[in-house]
Amino acid sequence: MDLDSASDADLIAAVAAENRGALRVLHERHSPWLVARLRRRCGDADVVAEAVQDTWMAVWRAPRWEGRGEVGAWLWGIAIRRLIGVQRRRNRWVPPVRQPRDDIVVSAEERVLLGVELGDLAGALTALSPELRAVVQATVLDGLTTKEAAVLLGIPRGTVKSRMSRARIEMRGALA
Amino acid sequence: MNEWHVSEQLIADFARSPGAIDEVTAASIEQHLTVCGRCQSGLAAAAPEAPIDAIWAEVEDRIDRAGGGVTERLLQRLAVDSAPARLIAATPALRVGTLLAVGVITVAVVWASRAAQVGGAYLALAPVVPTLLVALSFAPGTDPAGECGLATPAFGFGLLMRRALAIELVTLMVLGVGSLLVPISGLDALGWLLPALALSMGTLAGATRWPAPEVAGILIAAWMGALTVVNIVEPGRQVADSAVFAPAGQFVIGLLAAGACVVVARNRPSILQEAGP
Amino acid sequence: MSATVRVRGLRKQFGSTVAVDDLDLDLTVGLTGLLGPNGAGKSTLMRMLATVAAPDEGEISVFGHDPATPAGRLEIRRRLGYQPQEPGFHQQFNCFQFVDYVAILKEWTNRRERHDEVRRVLGLVGLSDVSNRRISRLSGGMRRRLAIAQVLLGDPDLLILDEPTAGLDPEQRLRFRELLGSAAAHATILLSTHQTDDVAALCARVVVILDGRIRFDGSPAELAGMATGRVWMADGRDPQARLAWVGGDGRWRNIGDPPANMVVDAPTIEDGYLVLAGDAGAATRADP
Numbered sequence: 001m002d003l004d005s006a007s008d009a010d011l012i013a014a015v016a017a018e019n020r021g022a023l024r025v026l027h028e029r030h031s032p033w034l035v036a037r038l039r040r041r042c043g044d045a046d047v048v049a050e051a052v053q054d055t056w057m058a059v060w061r062a063p064r065w066e067g068r069g070e071v072g073a074w075l076w077g078i079a080i081r082r083l084i085g086v087q088r089r090r091n092r093w094v095p096p097v098r099q100p101r102d103d104i105v106v107s108a109e110e111r112v113l114l115g116v117e118l119g120d121l122a123g124a125l126t127a128l129s130p131e132l133r134a135v136v137q138a139t140v141l142d143g144l145t146t147k148e149a150a151v152l153l154g155i156p157r158g159t160v161k162s163r164m165s166r167a168r169i170e171m172r173g174a175l176a
Numbered sequence: 177m178n179e180w181h182v183s184e185q186l187i188a189d190f191a192r193s194p195g196a197i198d199e200v201t202a203a204s205i206e207q208h209l210t211v212c213g214r215c216q217s218g219l220a221a222a223a224p225e226a227p228i229d230a231i232w233a234e235v236e237d238r239i240d241r242a243g244g245g246v247t248e249r250l251l252q253r254l255a256v257d258s259a260p261a262r263l264i265a266a267t268p269a270l271r272v273g274t275l276l277a278v279g280v281i282t283v284a285v286v287w288a289s290r291a292a293q294v295g296g297a298y299l300a301l302a303p304v305v306p307t308l309l310v311a312l313s314f315a316p317g318t319d320p321a322g323e324c325g326l327a328t329p330a331f332g333f334g335l336l337m338r339r340a341l342a343i344e345l346v347t348l349m350v351l352g353v354g355s356l357l358v359p360i361s362g363l364d365a366l367g368w369l370l371p372a373l374a375l376s377m378g379t380l381a382g383a384t385r386w387p388a389p390e391v392a393g394i395l396i397a398a399w400m401g402a403l404t405v406v407n408i409v410e411p412g413r414q415v416a417d418s419a420v421f422a423p424a425g426q427f428v429i430g431l432l433a434a435g436a437c438v439v440v441a442r443n444r445p446s447i448l449q450e451a452g453p
Numbered sequence: 454m455s456a457t458v459r460v461r462g463l464r465k466q467f468g469s470t471v472a473v474d475d476l477d478l479d480l481t482v483g484l485t486g487l488l489g490p491n492g493a494g495k496s497t498l499m500r501m502l503a504t505v506a507a508p509d510e511g512e513i514s515v516f517g518h519d520p521a522t523p524a525g526r527l528e529i530r531r532r533l534g535y536q537p538q539e540p541g542f543h544q545q546f547n548c549f550q551f552v553d554y555v556a557i558l559k560e561w562t563n564r565r566e567r568h569d570e571v572r573r574v575l576g577l578v579g580l581s582d583v584s585n586r587r588i589s590r591l592s593g594g595m596r597r598r599l600a601i602a603q604v605l606l607g608d609p610d611l612l613i614l615d616e617p618t619a620g621l622d623p624e625q626r627l628r629f630r631e632l633l634g635s636a637a638a639h640a641t642i643l644l645s646t647h648q649t650d651d652v653a654a655l656c657a658r659v660v661v662i663l664d665g666r667i668r669f670d671g672s673p674a675e676l677a678g679m680a681t682g683r684v685w686m687a688d689g690r691d692p693q694a695r696l697a698w699v700g701g702d703g704r705w706r707n708i709g710d711p712p713a714n715m716v717v718d719a720p721t722i723e724d725g726y727l728v729l730a731g732d733a734g735a736a737t738r739a740d741p
Contacts, residue, residue, distance in 0.1 A: 003582070008213075018547075020239065021582030027232050032191065032223040033209045033216050035231075039194040040202060049231055056235045072210040097195040110183060114204035125200045133199055141203060239585065240549055240568050262557055321555050322541025324603050327503045327613075328558035329530040332523075 008071035015063040023060055030072065031056075034079045041138075041152060042083055043094040051083035058082065080142050084151045093154035124174040132167040135160055181215050182208055188222035263335060264342050274309070278347050281305055282354040289358050298358045299421060300403055302368035304396055306347040306376040311392035313340035314383055337380060337440070344376050367421040370429045375399055377436035384443040456481055457611065457641040458502060463511035465497050465665075472497040474665035476511070484637045486652035486659040486673075487645040488726055494665040495645045496538050496615055502643065503535040503613045515611060529611075531560070534604035538615040540596070544589040548580050548599055551588060555603040574605040577632060579625070593620040601629070605636075612642040618651050630655055649723040659722070661729050668729055673722045680720030680728045685711045696727055 003011065003025045014022035031052055038048045055078045065074050087093055118125065121140070125133055138149035139160075146164075150157040182190075182205055190197055190205050197205070209215055220228075282305070289298040312318070314336050319325040351372065355365040375395050382391030406418045419425045458480035465473040473494045489495050500506040501513060504520040516532060518525035542551060552571045561567035575584050578598040588596065597620045604612055612633075618626050626648075633642060633655060646652060652659050653673045661669035661676070669676055687705050690697040694707035708727055711717060 018585040019582050020236075020584055023235070024232060027235065028220065028228075029213070029216055031228050031231055032220040035227065036191050036194050036219060036223065037206050037209065040206075045227065049227055049234075052231050053234050053238065056231075057238055060235075060239060070211045072216070076210055107183075110186060111201065114182070114201055114208070117204040117207040118200070122200055122204060125203065130199070137199070137203060141207070236572065237565075237568060240553070240572070241564075262554075317541065320543030320546065321551065321558060321603075322539075322543065323505065323537035324535070324540050324542075324555055324600060325558050326505045327530055327533055327535035328555065329527055329560050330558040332526075 009065070009067065012059070012063050012065045012071065015059060023056060026059065027056055030075050033072075034075065037076070038079060038083050040096050041080070041142075042087065043097045044092070047086050047090065047092075047094065048083065051079060051086045054082040054086065055079045077143065080144065080152070081148065084144075084148050088151055093151075095154065120175055124171040127174045128167055128170060132163050132170065135163040136167050136171070139164060181212065181218070184218060184222075187215055187218045191219045191223040263330060264338050274343070275346065275350075278305060278309070278350050282350050286354050286357045296418075296421075298355065298365075299367045299371075300400075302351045302354070303372035303375045303399060305351060306344045306372050307379050307392050307396055309343045309347055310340045310376045310379045310383075311388045313343055314388035333384070337383075340380055340383075348372065364421065367426065370426055370433055371399060371420075374429050374433035374436060377433055377440055381436040381439035381443070384439070457516055458643075459512075459514040460502070461512045463498070463501065463513065464509050465494075465501060465506070466509050471665050473501070473508075476662075476665065476667060478660070478667065478670075480641050480643060482637075482639065482641050483658070484633060484642045484644060484656045486656035487643060487662060488647075488649065488652060488659060489645075489662040490730055493662050495662055497665075498662065499535075499613050499615050499643065499645060500537070503533060503537075504529055505535070505537075532610040534606065534609035534612045536600045536604045536612075536614045536617055540600040542588045542596065542599075544587070547585050547587050548575060548591070548595075548602075549584040551599060552603050552606070556606050559606055561607070570606060574602040577605055578602045579628060594622060594625055597621055598625065598629075601632075605632075608636070608640075610640050612636065612640055612644075614642065614644045616645055616647070618646055618648055626651070649721075649726055653722045661726060663730060669725075676725040676729075677720045677722045678725065680708065680724035682717050683711065683728055684708050684718045684720045684724050685715040686718050687715070691715075695731065 003014070003019075003021050006014070006022070006025070008026065008029070011022040011026050015026070034052050034055065035048055038051055039045070042048055042051075055075065058078050059075070065071060114122075118141075125136065128136065134153055135149060138144050138152055139146070142149075142152075144152060146157055146160050150160045153160065186197075186205070190202065194202070209219065282302075285298050285301045285305075289296075319331065321328075325331050348369070351368065352366070355368065358365050375392075378395050379388060379392045382388070382395070403418070403420060406420050410418060420429070456479035458478070460476060460478040463473055463476040463478075464471070476494075476498065478498075487495050487499075497506065501508050501520075502515065504515075504526045507521065513520050515529045518528045520526045520529055546554065549571060552575060553567065556567045556571055561570060572581065572584070575581050578601050580595065580598055580602060583591070583595065588599070591599065597617065601614070601617055604614065618629060621629060630651070633644070636642060637655075644651070644656070656673060659669070659671065659673050659676050660667055669679065685691070685707050687707055688703075690699075690705055691707040691709070691712065693709055693712050695709035697705050697707040697709075699705050706718070708724055
């Protein structure tokens with residue numbers, strides 16, 4: 001099998017047969033975006049790197065993708081939980097770096113096209129305050145539980161719950 | 177998969193400074209990236225390589241550190257990762273199967289002693305177990321690397337000797353536990369210990385000059401012969417009460433064991449030397 | 454160039470069978486091919502050079518060290534890579550664990566450096582992808598490559614390879630040639646094989662050993678020259694031929710003393726070897 005041109009699903013099957021090359025190709029394809037995406041949730045590059053390493057170790061030990069949905073979504077599900085695991089282990093929380101740059105301009109057209117990815121949610125998210133948006137992102141988009149979201153965002157569980165219910169009310173208004 | 181893709185410029189910005197893009201746009205890019213192979217590779221091309229390479233190096237290292245046999249994992253848990261310890265642990269004599277066999281033999285000998293109500297059987301047979309295992313350590317073809325291992329600097333008599341000592345130590349501990357179950361009271365139940373040391377260290381000492389299996393055979397025969405002779409001289413006595421296990425007999429055996437230890441220590445080659453093909 | 458390996462009057466006997474008989478040999482940096490039928494003494498010679506077996510008589514000197522002494526043996530082994538014909542793997546190892554274990558035996562005590570080196574040699578023989586596969590689940594060609602991988606640990610100065618190309622497919626053999634070709638620039642390599650084309654492709658020097666004695670020592674071209682005037686093509690097996698086989702084109706290639714007026718063919722290194730080995734080689738000869 002030519003690993004470089006194999007599908008993600010075939011690569012996972014090869015990993016199950018202890019093919020290290022297949023894991024390497026998966027890493028080369030997915031680690032860059034996993035890192036970029038995790039960096040938006042954690043400001044510590046070491047923690048992010050360790051979370052991605054943990055992700056591949058988890059895939060290596062249990063390459064059990066059930067064939068439903070996208071491999072990328074499955075990997076993200078592992079990666080975000082590993083990030084929470086590393087943060088818990090290190091007992092340290094570094095907020096993500098937010099540095100808006102003037103030189104990054106998202107064209108109106110791109111914004112519209114990108115909006116399709118989130119559907120009606122995009123507009124509703126824009127209207128939310130940053131704190132509420134972070135909670136919605138963690139629970140709705142990243143699919144985390146209240147407990148996991150609390151670790152990821154570095155806030156108490158109760159706060160996650162109260163912000164979520166406030167966000168729900170605001171979004172209901174925006175989506176109506 | 178969608179028909180359109182995030183522009184190269186935007187995906188590069190997202191890769192290089194993830195915090196710089198407004199959150200709703202970023203969330204949209206993220207959703208797209210999860211499912212789009214083309215944008216994934218676009219991002220991979222734009223992302224800095226060093227951290228990605230470092231992640232793979234660490235993943236490989238972790239894969240390669242894991243695994244190994246039970247003994248090796250135990251050593252790792254004990255934080256022993258030094259190469260010499262692994263060389264000694266690599267002996268087949270220290271594999272789980274062998275250790276189980278030692279346990280089974282010990283239990284069988286204990287059971288025989290109890291069934292016959294003759295604790296002496298344990299005292300007579302226990303010394304044979306470590307002696308046989310020491311001889312086994314020198315059997316050809318026992319190194320896990322096969323012939324590839326023979327032409328290496330670390331392979332040789334010194335390594336085999338250390339492996340023999342390791343298996344001997346483990347066996348003596350198992351036998352020690354066994355002697356608690358033998359129907360002999362007090363320290364007398366440890367009467368096998370000095371004979372075991374004398375026989376196994378004698379084998380090791382002899383192996384510096386002659387083939388280990390022959391040395392072990394001769395010493396075991398001598399031990400059995402001595403027990404028989406004592407039994408003839410003092411008919412009607414239980415083995416456990418014979419002169420061999422009396423203080424005087426134990427003293428003589430202890431001297432022999434000490435002598436064997438001295439020979440072993442004197443001839444102890446460096447772990448890097450070999451006794452000769 | 455001075456010899457890195459010197460052998461004088463070497464003799465080894467198993468029971469009444471003489472495996473190696475009064476053998477002299479000097480090896481220098483570069484590739485030397487060792488040809489000979491099974492049982493000719495190739496493996497016995499290689500085991501003695503690799504410090505695994507002791508000669509009954511004669512002297513061996515490797516890098517100026519005597520393998521008969523423990524100190525000499527140690528110095529030789531530190532610069533040696535040996536691939537035995539029958540590696541006798543411990544089947545419970547996976548590829549990585551096996552090479553890692555041999556690396557420990559070769560005094561790589563620092564774990565990180567050792568693991569890097571193990572990954573390097575597994576990559577050289579193309580086994581990186583399967584480095585976690587158990588040896589019991591490897592194909593014959595993969596096992597052969599694994600045995601070659603451990604030879605390359607630490608880039609040794611002397612490589613002794615006992616039939617390294619047996620079981621390799623054509624592509625793997627080419628990769629192997631590439632590997633050896635670069636090592637031969639600085640290392641002394643002795644390689645035994647039944648594949649005369651490996652010798653022709655790789656070796657500047659070829660030694661033919663028959664019944665424990667060296668019967669030829671020279672360049673591959675000189676070995677081919679042994680069959681000059683003794684190879685001819687015909688429409689059938691010539692009664693005067695010692696060996697003959699029919700090729701794919703229906704023509705017979707005859708080797709021996711040709712009858713008069715026959716047009717002799719240009720000999721190959723294989724022809725030269727067959728002339729030397731005589732009928733002993735016929736048993737292992739396969740049609741191209």
